[in-house]
Amino acid sequence: MKGKPRIILFQCQYCLASSTDQDWVEHDLPKNIKLVKVPCSGRISPLFIMNAFQKGADGVMVSGCMPEKCHFINSNLGARRQLDEFRKFLIFLGLEPKRFKFLWMNIDERGVIQKEIAAFTAELKKLRPNKKFNSLKGEIIGQNYG
Amino acid sequence: MVMMGMREKAFDSPTTWLCSSCDLCYSACPMEIHISGVITAVKELAIEAGYLSPLKTAQVNTKTCVACGLCVEVCPYEAVHLVEKDVPNRGKNLTVAEVDSGHCMACGLCSSVCRSNSIELKEDYTDEMVVDSLSSWLTGESAKETA
Numbered sequence: 001m002k003g004k005p006r007i008i009l010f011q012c013q014y015c016l017a018s019s020t021d022q023d024w025v026e027h028d029l030p031k032n033i034k035l036v037k038v039p040c041s042g043r044i045s046p047l048f049i050m051n052a053f054q055k056g057a058d059g060v061m062v063s064g065c066m067p068e069k070c071h072f073i074n075s076n077l078g079a080r081r082q083l084d085e086f087r088k089f090l091i092f093l094g095l096e097p098k099r100f101k102f103l104w105m106n107i108d109e110r111g112v113i114q115k116e117i118a119a120f121t122a123e124l125k126k127l128r129p130n131k132k133f134n135s136l137k138g139e140i141i142g143q144n145y146g
Numbered sequence: 147m148v149m150m151g152m153r154e155k156a157f158d159s160p161t162t163w164l165c166s167s168c169d170l171c172y173s174a175c176p177m178e179i180h181i182s183g184v185i186t187a188v189k190e191l192a193i194e195a196g197y198l199s200p201l202k203t204a205q206v207n208t209k210t211c212v213a214c215g216l217c218v219e220v221c222p223y224e225a226v227h228l229v230e231k232d233v234p235n236r237g238k239n240l241t242v243a244e245v246d247s248g249h250c251m252a253c254g255l256c257s258s259v260c261r262s263n264s265i266e267l268k269e270d271y272t273d274e275m276v277v278d279s280l281s282s283w284l285t286g287e288s289a290k291e292t293a
Contacts, residue, residue, distance in 0.1 A: 006277050039253055071253075073167060073223070078255045129277055
């Protein structure tokens with residue numbers, strides 16, 4: 001792929017424990033990445049990811065807390081159940097499951113998110129840009145909830 | 147504090163309402179005090195005394211709820227229940243989900259599993275807000291930059 005892949009980063013608001021990492025994600029993200037903050041990774045409905053791909057995102061990354069470290073008892077397990085199933089569903093859409101990545105951030109670690117984003121960007125560069133749903137642009141189907 | 151007669155102060159304190167019982171403090175406490183258990187007990191007393199949670203808790207759209215029970219299953223706080231009630235413009239004695247706003251911690255898991263988009267967090271992080279911010283970026287700014 002020429003140019004930079006466009007990535008949507010969903011972030012649970014409790015998963016980055018260090019303030020330097022949190023600052024980096026909020027202010028110094030590369031311009032090809034869009035941050036969407038949610039209260040918990042459980043809030044991320046598969047429809048959001050579907051919508052991002054429909055509008056032409058090349059990759060979607062979700063970062064949440066480790067199991068048993070979730071701020072909301074076990075909401076992140078609910079997220080994994082939904083989103084892992086959804087990843088399998090991507091094949092039926094004609095998209096590579098590689099385009100979607102679910103990350104578990106450990107609260108003890110520092111500087112992991114930067115590395116993971118760099119690795120994910122490099123991986124997406126090998127794939128073709130996502131133009132699967134370009135023909136749908138402007139139609140009702142792409143307008144709201146897909 | 148409750149025992150010492152400082153009820154109002156304990157019930158008004160944000161700690162009472164913002165503790166989500168994640169129990170990260172429990173594993174760190176050298177005296178092995180189950181802190182969230184204490185806070186939950188205070189919260190129950192506060193709910194009984196008629197205090198309301200300051201959080202923007204989930205809300206059910208009773209007109210579209212089909213009472214499938216998915217939200218009831220997933221809620222980590224057991225804050226959602228199926229109840230029978232009258233829904234204006236729809237019918238009487240219908241089974242719909244209802245959120246107990248005292249126990250809801252506004253994590254949003256219920257709204258992500260809801261298949262009929264009938265349960266949403268108040269004001270913050272509604273489906274529309276998330277999808278709008280996504281699509282405005284994807285169709286606007288970023289399209290110019292990467293083209």
